[in-house]
Amino acid sequence: MNEITEDIFDENKIKKAIKKGKRKTIITIVIVSVIVFFVLNVVNFAAYTYFSQKAFKQWDAYVRLSTPNGYISETVDTKGILGGESQYKVSKDMKIKSIVIEKKQYQFGLNPSFSISRGAGGNIGITGEDWQVTYKENGWRDLMFFHPNITYKKYKNDGHLINQMEGDRIYEVALSFDKPYKQNELPIFELPETTWFWINTYSDKQIKTFKTEAEEHDWTSTFISEKEALGFSTTSTIFSTVSLEYEYNDFLSLLKTSLSQEHRNAYNTVKDIKVDNIDILGIVIYGTADEIADIIEKPFIKAASLGGVIDNY
Structure with missing residues (x-):
């Protein structure tokens, strides 16, 4: 113990x-x-x-x-x-x-x-005496678009700028049509290599707003900005009779995926419209001054807005 x-x-x-x-x-x-x-x-x-x-x-x-x-x-x-x-x-x-x-x-x-x-940004192009141009970080202009169902006081036409530039450069130009076209109605049978199609994704309410702005605001600011114009592109030479169904379906998928509520609203506007019935309002093309001049001068082109420019090499 x-x-x-x-x-x-x-x-x-x-x-x-x-x-x-x-x-x-x-x-x-x-x-x-x-x-x-x-x-x-x-x-x-x-x-x-x-x-x-x-x-x-x-x-x-x-x-x-x-x-x-x-x-x-x-x-x-x-x-x-x-x-x-x-x-x-x-x-x-x-x-x-x-x-x-x-x-x-x-x-x-x-x-x-x-x-x-x-x-901080500069004051280039926002004086009220000329188009209120906005620029990307690398200095390129943002593209401007003009809806064919809206009458504007003035239309952008940068054809003269391209004609003044020297050298065999590649230009990016946004072309707004005189009216909406279905794909099989496009007045350009052979589309240039790398063409971006501006698609009519706007609701009646948006169109009404654009019309009011065009009537009441100064011409320098009444256009559709690059970020408000939605569409899709092809990366090879294509004919107006070739189906764009694959590109269009990918476009619809992007509209659903994007974080932007405006893009999802656009999807709801066009989701039930087949590719053959979708309205094409304009295109963005890339080419030399001579290649683009042939298209800019066509009577169905209502406006031409210059974006980026690169050396052709």
Whole structure:
């Protein structure tokens, strides 16, 4: 009995037992912490990957719709907690090569990263005495469009600018038609390589708003901006009799995918219209001054707006 009592109150053995218990506790805490850390990282990576891919699809759809022949050419993602930020480049296919025109960023996820971007624009083209032109980051003009069902006080015609330029350059020009055309009614039988089609996705309410603006506002600001003109492109020479069903279905898919509510509204406007019955309001073409001059002078061209210019090599 005395041996048991002495063993219970043996100070050295008690200290050893306490140390052993502390070691077990520390080891348990470390193991649990490692497991929790690993699980949280796996969950965070899975969430980051999911939201990153979803955001890219939405933003790429937005860029492809709001920038004729534009697309996201590169992204660099920064991972955060359940989200992050993506720095991306917007490029434009200019027939013979692609050019980066803008660098931007977007946030994504449940807890997106936060950043501040600063910049300032100039006053070129916004004096009220000339067209209120806006520019991309690389200095190219944003394209202007003129709806054929609306009567404007003045129409943009940049044909003279192209004629004044020297060298065998490639020009991007937005051409607005004199009236809406179905594909099989297009007055251009053979369309140039890399042609972008401006599609009538506007609701009656939007058309009414455009008409009111054209009647009441100064001519310098009454046009449809590049981001408000939606359409799709082909990347090879095509004839007006060739079906554009594949390109059109891809266009509808982009409208549904885009993060823009305006794009989803446009989808609801045209979703039940077959490609053969869709109205084409204009085109964006790419070519040399001589190639474009042949089309600009046609009587069915109501307006011509110059965008980007690249050297032909």
